[in-house]
Amino acid sequence: MSENTLILGLQWGDEGKGKIVDALSESVHAVCRFQGGHNAGHTIKVNGKKTVLHLTPSGILHKNVNCLIGNGVVLALDALNDEITELENEGIDFNERFFVSNNCALILPSHIKIDQVRDKTESIGTTGRGIGPAYEDKVGRRAIRFGDIGHQNILEKKVESLIEYHNKILVDIHKENKFEVQEIYDYIEKYKHLYEKYSCDSYEIIEKWSSDGLSMLFEGAQGTLLDIDHGTYPYVTSSNTTAGGVSTGLGIGPKNIHKIIGITKAYTTRVGEGPFLTELFDKDGEMLAKRGHEFGATTGRPRRCGWLDLVALKKAIFLNSVTDLCLTKLDVLDEFDEIKVCVEYSDNQPIYKTFKGWKESTSNSKNISELPELAQDYLNFIEENIKTSISILSVGPSRDETIFI
Numbered sequence: 001m002s003e004n005t006l007i008l009g010l011q012w013g014d015e016g017k018g019k020i021v022d023a024l025s026e027s028v029h030a031v032c033r034f035q036g037g038h039n040a041g042h043t044i045k046v047n048g049k050k051t052v053l054h055l056t057p058s059g060i061l062h063k064n065v066n067c068l069i070g071n072g073v074v075l076a077l078d079a080l081n082d083e084i085t086e087l088e089n090e091g092i093d094f095n096e097r098f099f100v101s102n103n104c105a106l107i108l109p110s111h112i113k114i115d116q117v118r119d120k121t122e123s124i125g126t127t128g129r130g131i132g133p134a135y136e137d138k139v140g141r142r143a144i145r146f147g148d149i150g151h152q153n154i155l156e157k158k159v160e161s162l163i164e165y166h167n168k169i170l171v172d173i174h175k176e177n178k179f180e181v182q183e184i185y186d187y188i189e190k191y192k193h194l195y196e197k198y199s200c201d202s203y204e205i206i207e208k209w210s211s212d213g214l215s216m217l218f219e220g221a222q223g224t225l226l227d228i229d230h231g232t233y234p235y236v237t238s239s240n241t242t243a244g245g246v247s248t249g250l251g252i253g254p255k256n257i258h259k260i261i262g263i264t265k266a267y268t269t270r271v272g273e274g275p276f277l278t279e280l281f282d283k284d285g286e287m288l289a290k291r292g293h294e295f296g297a298t299t300g301r302p303r304r305c306g307w308l309d310l311v312a313l314k315k316a317i318f319l320n321s322v323t324d325l326c327l328t329k330l331d332v333l334d335e336f337d338e339i340k341v342c343v344e345y346s347d348n349q350p351i352y353k354t355f356k357g358w359k360e361s362t363s364n365s366k367n368i369s370e371l372p373e374l375a376q377d378y379l380n381f382i383e384e385n386i387k388t389s390i391s392i393l394s395v396g397p398s399r400d401e402t403i404f405i
Helices: 017-025 077-089 109-122 131-139 146-150 152-173 181-190 192-198 202-211 244-250 283-291 310-320 373-386
Strands: 005-009 030-033 042-046 049-053 066-069 074-076 098-101 105-107 216-219 259-265 268-270 304-306 324-328 338-346 349-356 390-394 402-404
Touching (some): 005 017, 017 216, 017 259, 017 390, 017 402, 066 202, 074 131, 077 181, 077 192, 098 192, 105 131, 109 152, 109 181, 146 192, 152 181, 181 192, 259 310, 310 338, 310 373, 324 373, 338 373, 349 373
Parallel strands (some): 005 216, 324 390
Antiparallel strands (some): 042 049, 338 349
């Protein structure tokens, strides 16, 4: 029987999921995205070349791996088209190995406009890419879905109805200019070739892969602390980023998920607004940002940086039933004199345990025993505190700077 693995982030996103999915993709039949949209930014570095994927599953760089965008993803046609074109220009083949669920809700230019005008007053700190409004329409049963592109009569009626609704929001509430129905229809028609080439019934594909005993890797976007139900609400994304989201976002039952790998950085970062108890505003925070190159892969915004929060991490591990922990960016801590870890809260303030820094490089280590002893002490403490073993350790951005334990 094949083993299916779920990979997801345990913090506020940007944990390094893309690199780990890429590293594990070589041994699976397919990689499947189950939620989010092009607000994700999964960075992969191979042979010194950096690739950032916003929609395409991270397995696409392996030529024998199939890739599926599941029904839980909200889809911006222009972003998908641009990403496919860019990757094809680099020699990546999409033919007969890339599939998009007919049930994906589309992100339209009107969604993006609504997102941007709202954020001026709501100050949530969204990416402004229309993700939230698209999910609203999906839940409100108004969404135009990828499969609708193949049915012109249905598409025309749905576009007319949806844009009438969007214009009420834009014109009546926000005093913005309205969208013309033809403008949106023309936008969708421009990318009809994507439907003709990649549309699929994702249930049929996943059921067949499962029946044939083929292994799958399920790739999440963002992180647990941004989950619409379990994150730092209202400063969250608009989908379920936790383990439960894979079943609804792909149509695969829990018993077909055999391993759950949760990913955390060796410290913590966050983009946008919202609470962040271990955030640093001193030279240590600046050093984390500089050494970790902490700028959003999607927005380019500087990430807020702080020490690792084991209280939040334990919650994320429980929420997702994590079986294996992956810790990334250990190398970022290599030059610190002291390293702190939050072990509890008191009056909504972090209580820290302080470790002496190891002050030497971890990037050339090929196994745990080659790490500095003080770095091993740091990792051992984390494992003991959260009662979960670290099975993957990343000590650099490249594919080969990964230790499998």
